[in-house]
Amino acid sequence: MNSRNHYLQAKVIIPFFMQIALIIYVVSALQLSSPIVGGMLSESSFPVIVFLIATPAAIKLLIDGVKDAKKEIAEGKDVVVKKKSIKPVLTVVIMAVFIALFELLGFSILAPLYVFFFMMVYDDKPQFIVKKIVFALLIAVVVYVMYAIAFDIRFPEIWR
Amino acid sequence: MDQILQILSGTAVVFQPLSLLYLSIGFFIGIIFGALPGLTSMLAIVLLLPMTYTMPMTYALIMCMGVYMSGIYSGSITAITINIPGAPSALMTCMEGHPMMKKGLGAKAIGHATIGSAIGGTIGALLLIFISPLAVSLALKIRTPGKFSLILFALIVIVIVEKNRTKAVISMAFGIMLSTIGMDPLKSVSRFTFGNPNLIEGIDLTTLIIGAFAISELFDQSTVNNAEYNKMTNAANSMKFKRSDFFPSFKEMREIGWMTYIKSSFIGYIIGVLPGAGASMAAFVSYVEAKRTSKHPEMFGNGAVDGLVAAETANNAMCGGALVPMLSLGIPGDGTTAIILGVLMVYGVVPGPDLLVKQMHVMAPMYMALLISAAVLMPLSLFLFGPYYLKIVKINRLVLYSSIALIAILGVFAATYSTFQMAVALIIGVVMYFFKKQKYPNVPFILAVILGPLCEQYMRTSLTLSNGNPMVFITNFDSLFFLLLTVAFSILLPRANRRAEALSKCREVK
Numbered sequence: 001m002n003s004r005n006h007y008l009q010a011k012v013i014i015p016f017f018m019q020i021a022l023i024i025y026v027v028s029a030l031q032l033s034s035p036i037v038g039g040m041l042s043e044s045s046f047p048v049i050v051f052l053i054a055t056p057a058a059i060k061l062l063i064d065g066v067k068d069a070k071k072e073i074a075e076g077k078d079v080v081v082k083k084k085s086i087k088p089v090l091t092v093v094i095m096a097v098f099i100a101l102f103e104l105l106g107f108s109i110l111a112p113l114y115v116f117f118f119m120m121v122y123d124d125k126p127q128f129i130v131k132k133i134v135f136a137l138l139i140a141v142v143v144y145v146m147y148a149i150a151f152d153i154r155f156p157e158i159w160r
Numbered sequence: 161m162d163q164i165l166q167i168l169s170g171t172a173v174v175f176q177p178l179s180l181l182y183l184s185i186g187f188f189i190g191i192i193f194g195a196l197p198g199l200t201s202m203l204a205i206v207l208l209l210p211m212t213y214t215m216p217m218t219y220a221l222i223m224c225m226g227v228y229m230s231g232i233y234s235g236s237i238t239a240i241t242i243n244i245p246g247a248p249s250a251l252m253t254c255m256e257g258h259p260m261m262k263k264g265l266g267a268k269a270i271g272h273a274t275i276g277s278a279i280g281g282t283i284g285a286l287l288l289i290f291i292s293p294l295a296v297s298l299a300l301k302i303r304t305p306g307k308f309s310l311i312l313f314a315l316i317v318i319v320i321v322e323k324n325r326t327k328a329v330i331s332m333a334f335g336i337m338l339s340t341i342g343m344d345p346l347k348s349v350s351r352f353t354f355g356n357p358n359l360i361e362g363i364d365l366t367t368l369i370i371g372a373f374a375i376s377e378l379f380d381q382s383t384v385n386n387a388e389y390n391k392m393t394n395a396a397n398s399m400k401f402k403r404s405d406f407f408p409s410f411k412e413m414r415e416i417g418w419m420t421y422i423k424s425s426f427i428g429y430i431i432g433v434l435p436g437a438g439a440s441m442a443a444f445v446s447y448v449e450a451k452r453t454s455k456h457p458e459m460f461g462n463g464a465v466d467g468l469v470a471a472e473t474a475n476n477a478m479c480g481g482a483l484v485p486m487l488s489l490g491i492p493g494d495g496t497t498a499i500i501l502g503v504l505m506v507y508g509v510v511p512g513p514d515l516l517v518k519q520m521h522v523m524a525p526m527y528m529a530l531l532i533s534a535a536v537l538m539p540l541s542l543f544l545f546g547p548y549y550l551k552i553v554k555i556n557r558l559v560l561y562s563s564i565a566l567i568a569i570l571g572v573f574a575a576t577y578s579t580f581q582m583a584v585a586l587i588i589g590v591v592m593y594f595f596k597k598q599k600y601p602n603v604p605f606i607l608a609v610i611l612g613p614l615c616e617q618y619m620r621t622s623l624t625l626s627n628g629n630p631m632v633f634i635t636n637f638d639s640l641f642f643l644l645l646t647v648a649f650s651i652l653l654p655r656a657n658r659r660a661e662a663l664s665k666c667r668e669v670k
């Protein structure tokens with residue numbers, strides 16, 4: 001079993017990326033100004049404080065994660081690779097496509113398609129397609145009435 | 161006294177037809193979201209947030225109160241019937257309610273939960289009405305350094321009350337990092353925009369809230385097996401109860417003891433006041449206390465009705481408590497009140513001690529709405545809709561979640577008219593999904609988003625006014641008080657947590 005997999009678990013990756021984000025955060029704050037300018041706190045002071053508080057926490061979680069991984073390797077434990085569902089990824093893709101095309105194609109075309117594909121992903125298998133199409137259209141109409149008519153919010157449309 | 165009268169005058173507004181309509185809508189949305197596993201009253205308010213933009217603030221707040229109170233209560237329905245808490249605060253209800261269900265006393269358990277929730281909610285709301293004016297008069301004495309120390313106190317307590325404090329710090333830091341994107345609060349300098357003009361105005365609060373709470377939840381729920389969910393909920397659907405089954409007898413209530421109701425209400429209310437503690441902790445502490453003082457502690461875990469009542473009374477009493485720091489100090493008591501504070505901020509209201517003084521006419525109906533929501537729990541649930549609540553789980557899951565998905569993503573557009581903000585909400589949703597999977601708490605995140613910018617503003621303003629002298633936080637009495645309170649809580653809360661855990665383990669061993 002490749003020991004690299006042990007270190008690629010979320011308990012190691014999240015604090016690692018959080019630490020990277022904190023470093024980028026503090027560096028870009030310090031590029032603006034020194035934390036104290038003329039004896040007064042500047043716009044970079046608060047981000048520096050956040051960095052100083054969160055860094056030990058991120059490092060602790062990272063060390064804990066690495067220790068756990070090392071322990072698993074020493075004990076010869078395999079990383080339990082659960083059969084991961086692809087559904088969250090598909091959900092992200094549907095949302096990303098909806099957002100990318102929203103201004104171009106507008107509500108009327110995209111909303112029913114979005115709801116339909118959402119139902120397809122949420123269901124265990126592709127079934128009751130006609131029922132899903134009907135529900136998708138109904139939901140799009142209800143949501144449109146709620147937002148556009150009741151709350152006077154204008155969505156983009158392909159014709160405008 | 162004037163303020164109490166002003167609050168009571170809010171009754172007239174709540175009883176206007178449109179207010180009652182919004183309160184009823186909120187109430188039933190709360191019941192549905194609270195009763196369905198995976199959905200919470202907090203999510204309901206998150207989804208309502210963008211719709212409140214075009215609504216008068218009073219109606220928006222009235223609706224939120226309906227959602228808040230009924231959502232906490234209805235978590236008990238599936239906790240009792242199918243052993244799955246509809247809301248996280250109903251976890252202790254599962255432990256006693258479901259064994260009662262197995263003994264054929266399910267309807268009675270729901271009846272007890274309803275009465276407990278109504279009593280707890282009403283006492284909590286009454287305490288809110290009579291105590292918050294007092295809190296406001298004290299809060300008005302807090303000056304800028306004191307406001308900073310108060311927010312510091314809240315942020316530290318929020319971390320301390322979490323099980324994994326290190327993860328809570330990371331969650332909070334992530335919230336603060338996102339909230340500092342955009343214009344600096346005191347200077348005309350933009351921060352962390354990385355040359356992207358879309359970020360100059362920062363990330364909208366609605367974007368952050370919908371991304372973190374609604375979109376991340378949609379990813380999480382997508383992995384639920386639909387067939388298994390239907391099988392599980394069919395069990396609840398097949399149950400048939402008569403209205404009379406829901407009514408516990410006076411003898412049963414006397415056996416539970418009025419002290420249990422009153423004590424649990426006060427426990428829930430006090431825990432509600434504590435920033436970040438929330439309904440789950442209120443239910444847990446009250447349950448442990450009921451077990452400690454019970455004549456039949458051996459019954460706990462096997463359908464002890466006093467345990468169920470203690471948990472349900474406390475989690476609804478918490479609602480009133482959580483609103484005290486939010487309204488008087490601008491510090492939310494839990495995640496849901498943080499979102500309600502977000503609703504206020506949408507209307508340009510700055511949270512803080514001045515809120516009730518300047519906006520009492522708008523806020524007063526909200527108090528009464530909370531009280532009415534609690535008071536009507538009993539007649540509506542026991543006399544009218546109780547048997548129908550069991551059918552809520554019958555709602556088609558695919559239709560429900562795909563509607564939520566559309567409402568959530570369009571909600572960001574409705575609030576910002578920006579597809580860029582929609583994309584940001586999606587990214588935040590993905591990050592918070594991974595956080596959730598690794599048990600990073602989300603309450604510190606949302607409280608940091610709201611309190612982080614205020615914390616920075618008050619800290620820098622205090623130091624500017626004192627020519628950079630940090631002693632300003634010690635020499636001001638109000639600031640010193642909150643700093644000492646922070647130290648005291650930092651020492652006492654972890655001890656209390658350890659003691660409660662040890663007590664509960666000890667009882668389990670026995």
